[in-house]
Amino acid sequence: MSEEEMIEEQLKNNIFLTTVDAVYNWGRKGSVWPVMFGLACCAIEMIGAASARYDFSRFGMEIMRASPRQADLMIVAGTVVHKMAPQVLRIYNQMPEPKYVLAMGTCATSGGPFPGYAVLQGIDEILPVDVYVPGCPPRPEALMQGFMKLHDDIMKQSIKTVSWYQKEEPA
Amino acid sequence: MTNAEILAKLKEKYPNAVVDVPELIDFTVAIEPSALAEVAAFLRDECGLDYMADVTAVDRPERFEVVYHLYSIKDKTSEPFVLKVYLEDKENPTVASVTPLWKGADFQEREVYDLMGINFEGHPYLKRILLWEGFPGHPLRKDFENRTFTYEELKPTRPTEPDLM
């Protein structure tokens, strides 16, 4: 009968069957807001990635929040020196869960070309890093590939196991 | 005034101040550390060297050398007048500060104090500028071995109270 067939067509187009996890993660990955944390040369390429040619507003990320309390992602763009390291840790602690860290450039990954007395050799000494983007500085397209990897990682998380919904404190 | 004329006037006015005139690519004059304050005032007021481009220091095996590069903006000189001071005492090197005469030397003398450990008497605010107060040693000295530190190693040297004005 034509009515039933019509209803079935409409049902196919308007009702989706999915999991709670998928919807939850899809909503979160579509609007990851980075905190404005440019330190050195990589910051200029990060602003270049935000500009008109290599727009990252198509990922929903063009709002770079000034305050860490309103942000999800910390892009450590540039060299972290020993004088600045406690401040980096402080800003990371001020971000609410869920939060992610992206180490942009070789200086944030492993100290870069500066093996000296003043430079922290990679921020993974003090922070848990989710994605590493190498390059000196990485091209804006490389940064965007880092974002897409972060989105893949977000999609794989599940409400049952994420740390901010557990009853006990993580060890 | 050319650099040779300035040297002649300087020798006339302060005959005991000039220690050495080495043969280098830029015109260089080395003077006694104790005569620095008077010679500097003379160079700024009488010889028209009103622009202090650079204050730095070199760690030689037997002495420290504090190097000043001076130009004149009024006369648009293009050759620097390099003034050097030899400090023989390597344990406690001290020299007069030129910040009261040229304000541009302010941050540069603080940096020389920070990285080389040379004291400047008469500087209005001599504190470490690029590293923090507890950092072990003065990095640009030749006996400081350049190695990487971990975060945990430097943690006990950090200040425990917040630094207000």
Add this chain to the structure above:
Amino acid sequence: MLKTESIILNLGPQHPSTHGVFRVKVKLDGEAVLDLEPVMGYLHRGIEKLSEERTYVQIVPFTDRLDYICSMTNNQAYALAVEKLAGIEVPERAEYIRVIMAEFTRIINHMLAVGFLWNELGAYFTPLLYCYRERERILDLFEKTCGSRLTCNYIRPGGVSVDLPKGFIPQAKTLTAHLRTFADELDNMLTENEIFISRAVDVGILPAEVAVNSSITGPMLRASGVPYDIRKVDNYSIYDRFEFDVPTCEHGDIWDRYYQHILEIYQSVRILEQALDTIPDGEVMNKRAGRALRRPPVGEAYGRIEAPKGELAFYAVSDGSNNPYRLRIRPPSMINLTALKEMCAGQKIQDLIVILGSINIVLGEVDR
């Protein structure tokens, strides 16, 4: 009776409007600034100490990362100091290429200076996005030549590393003509904006004597009325073959410092047009340079250029070996900050942010 106290506010190292990690401790009475103290060193990487363990050519990538917006002029200043020390000559075509790259870099820097200044004022990102769009076109040229957008590692002691690719000169000529119309567009959009005039005129005045005594150079000095440009005074490289003026402004407030940048973009475009027309053929690197740098003569040399931010100079001391004994970098941005306290006396805290924006600092250079 109300009793008020002054408070100490920390404009901390991470702040959206301080051009990098720069900290200012401000003593405020309400909104009026009583005292301030700048704290730097949050990007100190120890480049001077690292240079003592590298050869002369291995230091060129370090110089890229000093003032990371203008890497070509940093390379040029270092190359000048080392060529003076070792007595190396530079071929003709390499000198013309150096001038072309330096003037493109100057245009990039002045556009970004204008863009970041307007960021501080509250025109959040719009003029900056226009300037970034033009900067991308210049970076296309850089990428074609040396392979990298930001850290070019191109101008080395003895010449430049590779020759210009085919198609560079016609593309550069069209881009130069386009940059002239873009400077007109910036001028029309921004110069006579009422809000800008009421916020920037007579704010943060720097008198000429204070500027000279505080060793300030570059567009800040010329905006206070002192016509001192190292390209004209020293005649380094081949700048004496090109015709260009040295514009100045009279008052030394924020509006003058902004307008000085616009005027200098026009002069750079003039130099570029002349250089692109008269560039000769030839080789681009002195073949004896590599050998001369293995055993340079014992001595010291001070080489300075008119970098887009001021006087950038390198003081290289050699003891006859492969590595320099001491390499000192004279940073224009750090020394231009000396006058911050005088300029902000009696202003409000909103003005402090804009004054800091008008000095045009880059922390990579302040801290090295």
